[in-house]
Amino acid sequence: MKLQDWGLTAEDIKALAGKYMIDTYERFDFVCVTARGMYLYDEKGDAYLDFYGGIAVNSTGNCNEKVVAAVKDQVEDVIHTFNYPYTIPQVLLAQKICETIGMDKIFFQSTGTEANEAMIKMARKFGVEKYGPHKYHIITAKNSFHGRTYGSLAATGQPDNACQKGFKPMLPGFSYADFNDLESFKSQISENTIAIMVEPVQGEGGVNPASLEFMRGLRKLCDDNGLLLLLDEIQTGWCRTGKVMAFMNYDIKPDIVSMAKAMGGGMPISAICATEEAAKAFTIGSHGTTYGGNPVCCAAALAQINQLLDKKLAQNAEGTGNYLMNKLKDLPHIKEVRGMGLLVGVEFDAPFGKAIKHGCLDRKLLVTLIGNSVIRMVPPLIATKEHCYKAYEILKEAVEEAYR
Numbered sequence: 001m002k003l004q005d006w007g008l009t010a011e012d013i014k015a016l017a018g019k020y021m022i023d024t025y026e027r028f029d030f031v032c033v034t035a036r037g038m039y040l041y042d043e044k045g046d047a048y049l050d051f052y053g054g055i056a057v058n059s060t061g062n063c064n065e066k067v068v069a070a071v072k073d074q075v076e077d078v079i080h081t082f083n084y085p086y087t088i089p090q091v092l093l094a095q096k097i098c099e100t101i102g103m104d105k106i107f108f109q110s111t112g113t114e115a116n117e118a119m120i121k122m123a124r125k126f127g128v129e130k131y132g133p134h135k136y137h138i139i140t141a142k143n144s145f146h147g148r149t150y151g152s153l154a155a156t157g158q159p160d161n162a163c164q165k166g167f168k169p170m171l172p173g174f175s176y177a178d179f180n181d182l183e184s185f186k187s188q189i190s191e192n193t194i195a196i197m198v199e200p201v202q203g204e205g206g207v208n209p210a211s212l213e214f215m216r217g218l219r220k221l222c223d224d225n226g227l228l229l230l231l232d233e234i235q236t237g238w239c240r241t242g243k244v245m246a247f248m249n250y251d252i253k254p255d256i257v258s259m260a261k262a263m264g265g266g267m268p269i270s271a272i273c274a275t276e277e278a279a280k281a282f283t284i285g286s287h288g289t290t291y292g293g294n295p296v297c298c299a300a301a302l303a304q305i306n307q308l309l310d311k312k313l314a315q316n317a318e319g320t321g322n323y324l325m326n327k328l329k330d331l332p333h334i335k336e337v338r339g340m341g342l343l344v345g346v347e348f349d350a351p352f353g354k355a356i357k358h359g360c361l362d363r364k365l366l367v368t369l370i371g372n373s374v375i376r377m378v379p380p381l382i383a384t385k386e387h388c389y390k391a392y393e394i395l396k397e398a399v400e401e402a403y404r
Contacts, residue, residue: 002033003043010043028361035062038380038387040366048364051391055368056203056235056343056378059262060307067265070303074296082290089298096305097263101245102253103273107282108293112234112260113147115270118287119197119258120151122274123228124173126281127194137192138230141179145204146197146232155197158205180210182217189225195255196222197230200246200340206374207338207345215250228255228278234270235343238262239308239381242318242341249340262381265304269297313381317341324377324388331396333403335373344377345370346395352402359398365391 003009010031017027030042038061039047050062060067074089081087094106109115120138127135138155146152148163154171158164173192178184185196196218202208222229229252236246237259243249247257255278260270268291291297308314321341328337328346335347348356351372360367360375368376375395379387 003031028366037061037063038383046364048361048366049387049391049394050366051377051379051383052366052368053378053380054266055261056240057261057264058266059239059313059381060265060304060311061380061382062266064265064304064307066303066307067267067300070299071267071296074299078295080291080294080296083288083293087293087295087298089295089302090293093298093302093305096302097271098273100305100309101248101257101273103257104276105279106271106273107279107287108298109260109270109272109289110268110291110294110297111147112258112270113149113152114289114292115234115258115260115272116146116152116155116232117149119230119232119256119272120155121287122256122272122278122281123195123197123230125286126228126278129281131194134192135194136173137190138174138195138197139177139185139188139193140174140197141199141202141205142176143179143202143205143208144176144199144232145202146199147234179205179208180214182214182221185218186221189221189227193225193227195228195230197232199232199234200236200249201241201343203235203343203376203378204370206347206370207343207376209338209340210250212250215247215252219250219252222255230254231257233257234260235378236340238305239314239317240341240343240378242321243314244309246340262308263304264297264301265307267297267300269294269301308381311382314341316383317381320383320385320388323385324383324392327388327392328395331392331399333399342377342379342381342383346375346377348373348375348399350403352399355402356395356398359401360394363394363397365394365398367391367395 013031032040034041124136140155140157142157144157146155150171154174157176175188177188200210231254256274258272325337335349353369353373357369
């Protein structure tokens with residue numbers, strides 16, 4: 001429905017939000033009324049080039065037609081049941097995911113942080129049941145981000161970050177090692193350790209990709225010490241990094257992997273996939289969810305994943321992402337361009353990130369800001385080189401303005 005259908009103006013919506021909503025976001029100053037493909041449209045009909053993609057969610061484009069159709073079809077049959085009866089889209093989605101990424105078992109949740117909570121719980125229960133109550137410790141990376149609920153927040157290796165400030169004490173049982181430093185992780189292993197948990201690319205940490213040697217080294221380190229390797233692919237999963245899952249770039253396989261964002265095409269769904277052995281930790285009554293595996297969300301996810309695979313969007317992410325990163329190196333005042341596929345970060349040599357972000361917004365380009373100096377771009381994976389060049393031109397103008 002449009003604003004006029006409600007008898008409201010854009011200013012009415014902003015005023016109502018200010019009056020009734022708890023404000024934890026720095027809002028863009030427009031009302032998004034429609035979204036299609038690579039663009040969001042405001043109340044005036046102005047188009048915004050979408051290089052944040054719902055934060056890596058809308059990977060097949062905003063309001064992908066196949067996803068929309070799947071949702072419409074499913075809501076006419078079953079909207080929600082809970083997880084006692086079988087539902088067709090849930091089971092077919094489980095099969096599709098496990099067979100596509102080479103994992104044995106899956107458990108559905110609704111959000112990324114819930115998936116990471118489930119992964120932490122499975123690892124701890126696995127350790128306790130196999131070795132005893134002392135096996136609960138999990139090593140994560142400094143500068144990581146795993147979510148905002150207490151388990152995933154404690155796993156987040158940013159103790160001085162705003163996301164932890166005011167919420168301590170954190171859940172015990174975690175320690176932090178230096179990302180891309182195998183020896184640092186090795187030094188954290190104790191008799192209590194059961195798992196190592198990392199992101200293949202640190203997104204909220206500033207877009208830091210793991211090296212090949214590091215990821216393969218972690219897999220061997222876990223094998224040598226009887227530990228589980230947990231990969232947080234909430235943001236990197238489902239074609240974002242040039243492969244279906246980011247772990248495929250390293251020719252390794254995790255014991256448990258979490259996923260969300262891109263898998264649902266805009267609908268709230270997440271999951272963990274595990275090996276047969278690790279999955280044994282979850283038995284009847286040991287974990288649960290009301291909305292996880294909701295049939296409408298599963299129908300959307302099945303359509304989304306089919307679109308990602310059928311359109312070969314992993315390959316497009318790799319090729320277009322390489323073009324974008326090479327082009328961004330021509331920007332003035334950059335310290336580094338880094339990323340993998342179409343998960344791209346540009347670090348500038350001064351803390352002008354906020355001014356650059358808003359300069360892009362003024363020019364109808366949507367990007368996100370990490371810290372004070374890193375601009376992150378996670379556009380839909382249907383992005384072309386032409387879209388990337390347009391984003392580069394806008395970003396260049398915004399940078400030049402910010403540094404004046």
